[in-house]
Amino acid sequence: MYLIALKMLVGNRGKFFAMLFGVALTSLIITQQSSIFIGLMSRTVGFIFDTPQPDLWVMDPKVQFVDDIKPLQDTKLFQVRGVDGVEWAVPLYKGQIRARLSNGTFQTCNVIGLDDASLVAGPPTMVEGSLADLRRADGVIVDEAAANGKLAKPGPTPDSPKIPLKVGDSLELNDNRAIVVGIARATRTFQSQPIVYTTYSRATRFAPRERKLLSFVLVKVRPGEDVHAVAARIAQQTGLSAYTGPEFKGITIRYFMKNTGIPINFGMAVGLGFLVGVAIVGQTFFSFIVDNMRYLGILKAMGAPNRLLFHMILLQTALVGVIGCCLGMGLASLTSIVSKNSELAFYMPWQVPVVTALATALITLITTAFSLSKVLNLEPGIVFRG
Amino acid sequence: MSTPAIVCRDVTKSYLTEKTVTPALRGINLEVNEGELFMLVGPSGCGKTSLISVIAGILNHDGGQCLIFGRDPNEMSEEERTAYRGKSVGFVFQSYNLIPTLTTTENVSIPLLLNGWNRLDATRRAEEMLAKVGLTNKSRSLPSELSGGQQQRVAIARALVHNPRLIVCDEPTSALDHTTGGEIMELFRQEALNGNRTLVIVTHDSRIFRFADRIGVMDDGQIVQVASSPSELQLDKTTKK
Numbered sequence: 001m002y003l004i005a006l007k008m009l010v011g012n013r014g015k016f017f018a019m020l021f022g023v024a025l026t027s028l029i030i031t032q033q034s035s036i037f038i039g040l041m042s043r044t045v046g047f048i049f050d051t052p053q054p055d056l057w058v059m060d061p062k063v064q065f066v067d068d069i070k071p072l073q074d075t076k077l078f079q080v081r082g083v084d085g086v087e088w089a090v091p092l093y094k095g096q097i098r099a100r101l102s103n104g105t106f107q108t109c110n111v112i113g114l115d116d117a118s119l120v121a122g123p124p125t126m127v128e129g130s131l132a133d134l135r136r137a138d139g140v141i142v143d144e145a146a147a148n149g150k151l152a153k154p155g156p157t158p159d160s161p162k163i164p165l166k167v168g169d170s171l172e173l174n175d176n177r178a179i180v181v182g183i184a185r186a187t188r189t190f191q192s193q194p195i196v197y198t199t200y201s202r203a204t205r206f207a208p209r210e211r212k213l214l215s216f217v218l219v220k221v222r223p224g225e226d227v228h229a230v231a232a233r234i235a236q237q238t239g240l241s242a243y244t245g246p247e248f249k250g251i252t253i254r255y256f257m258k259n260t261g262i263p264i265n266f267g268m269a270v271g272l273g274f275l276v277g278v279a280i281v282g283q284t285f286f287s288f289i290v291d292n293m294r295y296l297g298i299l300k301a302m303g304a305p306n307r308l309l310f311h312m313i314l315l316q317t318a319l320v321g322v323i324g325c326c327l328g329m330g331l332a333s334l335t336s337i338v339s340k341n342s343e344l345a346f347y348m349p350w351q352v353p354v355v356t357a358l359a360t361a362l363i364t365l366i367t368t369a370f371s372l373s374k375v376l377n378l379e380p381g382i383v384f385r386g
Numbered sequence: 387m388s389t390p391a392i393v394c395r396d397v398t399k400s401y402l403t404e405k406t407v408t409p410a411l412r413g414i415n416l417e418v419n420e421g422e423l424f425m426l427v428g429p430s431g432c433g434k435t436s437l438i439s440v441i442a443g444i445l446n447h448d449g450g451q452c453l454i455f456g457r458d459p460n461e462m463s464e465e466e467r468t469a470y471r472g473k474s475v476g477f478v479f480q481s482y483n484l485i486p487t488l489t490t491t492e493n494v495s496i497p498l499l500l501n502g503w504n505r506l507d508a509t510r511r512a513e514e515m516l517a518k519v520g521l522t523n524k525s526r527s528l529p530s531e532l533s534g535g536q537q538q539r540v541a542i543a544r545a546l547v548h549n550p551r552l553i554v555c556d557e558p559t560s561a562l563d564h565t566t567g568g569e570i571m572e573l574f575r576q577e578a579l580n581g582n583r584t585l586v587i588v589t590h591d592s593r594i595f596r597f598a599d600r601i602g603v604m605d606d607g608q609i610v611q612v613a614s615s616p617s618e619l620q621l622d623k624t625t626k627k
Binding site (some may be wrong): 001003004007008010011012075257294295298299300303304306308379 | 442446465468469470471472473475477478479483485486488492496499500501505609
């Protein structure tokens with residue numbers, strides 16, 4: 001009888017495709033919007049993600065997220081190094097500096113100043129050159145996306161494509177000459193600004209003069225020491241806050257969740273997608289059931305128990321749900337592939353398809369429940385009405 | 387002496403509509419024997435459909451007793467009644483009621499599948515049944531590809547395929563022309579009455595009265611006459627075509 005149920009479903013092609021479209025659209029919206037939301041949230045912590053070497057990030061207690069820089073006095077570095085359990089501690093500069101491009105326009109860059117000696121917190125992947133090249137005079141490493149985009153040089157004519165920045169080219173950072181010594185691949189930031197890596201001493205030279213320029217102290221805990229215990233000692237002895245990478249990511253994400261409209265905007269889009277799914281699929285399936293009421297009545301008259309009719313309807317909605325969900329997630333994955341190197345923040349961890357599948361299952365169940373009462377209360381006497 | 391397949395004693399049925407109670411059956415007394423083709427005739431709204439619904443176990447009656455092969459469907463549980471319909475009753479409807487997205491074989495195999503047959507055996511049996519009603523070459527056709535007469539043949543095959551003891555038919559020839567209607571009734575006599583089956587046919591079509599063993603005339607929820615031949619019938623104009 002289940003084959004009969006499937007034939008009854010796919011035989012009505014108009015309604016079958018309308019239901020598939022509804023589920024596919026819903027799962028596409030839910031998957032895509034959730035993935036973009038997660039992608040955006042991931043970008044807020046992209047720099048922390050790219051810097052796995054330290055066990056602890058030490059900062060001003062008032063810092064709310066990774067780009068909220070409250071500079072520290074350089075002496076804080078030495079205080080941290082003096083805390084028991086610290087294997088090493090290095091300075092990190094993180095700030096925004098304006099770059100003057102060769103066509104005269106300005107572009108704000110996210111400049112990362114790495115410890116001159118260790119170069120800890122460098123870019124995760126070098127595309128061209130090496131990290132050690134930062135030790136060359138005026139050396140900077142530029143991220144690949146910026147080199148090909150925002151920092152690229154204009155072509156010879158206004159219509160010609162931009163010329164990517166390459167090793168050996170120069171930049172002007174806050175009136176200071178900088179030479180590109182490498183191109184790196186880094187996780188895009190929330191603001192999508194170009195990322196420029198250089199040494200700490202050079203970064204502080206590029207930066208506008210301020211009394212305090214140390215953004216973070218990156219700490220490696222001595223082997224065998226408890227990270228949280230060392231963090232507590234640092235906080236106690238220096239008055240600074242010390243967080244592990246995951247903790248700092250959590251703080252940053254919570255800030256964006258709480259203080260920006262991103263969650264509510266994306267939440268609304270996802271919710272709307274769900275409602276669209278319930279409306280389209282529910283209505284179409286209900287109409288499909290109404291169309292088939294006479295035939296379901298015949299089955300009931302011929303001895304089909306309610307349990308069998310329930311299973312048949314569940315099978316029909318489940319089939320629509322599974323195919324539609326796969327179509328929607330497939331389309332969303334296609335978006336992911338197409339937008340791989342674009343500005344679109346799309347990141348689909350395994351949880352997104354699971355949530356989408358659950359949402360689709362819920363829509364299927366709501367739809368089934370919606371139609372089922374009509375079928376279960378169906379009077380088989382309907383078969384004798386002309 | 388023939389064994390009664392259907393014994394109705396003072397069967398009553400009323401429908402409740404908002405504030406009014408409309409009686410449909412007002413004390414039906416009827417006996418139909420096994421192997422008999424019994425026709426129910428009468429004007430629209432006289433209770434014919436209600437009576438066959440009660441007999442088929444689709445509708446509960448309010449009062450009296452209606453024994454079908456010795457058991458009253460009213461006294462069965464919902465599950466028993468569903469099983470009774472699935473095993474013992476075959477249905478033929480006025481508008482054929484074939485499922486349009488299924489082939490004729492699939493339509494015919496439904497009662498077998500509902501009785502637990504596997505698909506292959508059900509398909510084989512359905513094809514045999516289609517051959518018996520003269521539709522060997524239409525086993526893969528959809529209902530929309532068949533004429534009205536062919537569709538009714540498929541419906542008959544579906545009603546007979548699981549070898550039920552009782553067949554109830556609601557206006558089986560009303561949508562067919564005279565010749566096709568006659569052929570369908572011949573088919574009924576040939577195939578349906580084999581194996582001592584009982585047929586109850588509701589009809590308005592006086593052209594097929596001659597096929598009946600007995601004809602019950604209903605009016606206003608009661609059987610007012612049972613005739614052994616069409617010539618004995620006293621029908622008002624609304625019943626005659």
